[in-house]
Amino acid sequence: xxxxxxxxxxxxxxxxxxxxxxxxxxxxxxxxxxxxxxxxxxxxxxxxxxxxxxxxxxxxxxxxxxxxxxxxxxxxxxxxxxxxxxxxxxxxxxxxxxxxxxxxxxxxxxxxxxxxxxxxxxxxxxxxxxxxxxxxxxxxxxxxxxxxxxxxxxxxxxxxxxxxxxxxxxxxxxxxxxxxx
Numbered sequence: 212x213x214x215x216x217x218x219x220x221x222x223x224x225x226x227x228x229x230x231x232x233x234x235x236x237x238x239x240x241x242x243x244x245x246x247x248x249x250x251x252x253x254x255x256x257x258x259x260x261x262x263x264x265x266x267x268x269x270x271x272x273x274x275x276x277x278x279x280x281x282x283x284x285x286x287x288x289x290x291x292x293x294x295x296x297x298x299x300x301x302x303x304x305x306x307x308x309x310x311x312x313x314x315x316x317x318x319x320x321x322x323x324x325x326x327x328x329x330x331x332x333x334x335x336x337x338x339x340x341x342x343x344x345x346x347x348x349x350x351x352x353x354x355x356x357x358x359x360x361x362x363x364x365x366x367x368x369x370x371x372x373x374x375x376x377x378x379x380x381x382x383x384x385x386x387x388x389x390x391x392x
Contacts, residue, residue, distance in 0.1 A: 261304020
């Protein structure tokens with residue numbers, strides 16, 4: 212990436228969390244932002260996640276608050292609860308449309324998009340952004356079981372970065388779990 216590239220990060224929070232969990236790492240978002248900021252001019256860093264409303268404690272809330280205070284544009288929406296055909300209660304909090312709209316709106320002002328997701332539904336979005344002259348790098352992992360990225364998305368991207376190859380740059384040690392009783 213040329214140092215003058217205008218870059219934006221689009222982080223699918225749930226998808227990145229799954230990839231990091233599959234690799235058994237915690238991410239340091241300050242290091243992540245700094246890393247891509249050194250690659251060019253970081254125009255925007257978006258983080259997308261659904262939040263369960265009405266719960267006394269949400270495990271994602273401290274992260275969302277930290278990101279919001281540290282230069283990330285945090286996009287949230289409430290998780291929807293529904294009952295499936297078998298009578299099971301399910302939750303849904305997909306942020307794909309929000310990511311697509313924001314990426315397409317910002318594309319004319321960018322040279323490079325970095326998408327943190329392995330969701331194959333983004334293949335067409337990546338293709339559309341590329342048609343506007345923007346390079347797209349996708350960050351996910353193939354080195355977990357199962358792989359966290361769809362083959363179609365990986366093939367469509369201009370570049371693919373395996374999270375496991377760069378996690379030393381912006382991961383932090385997982386807290387040790389004490390086995391003492």
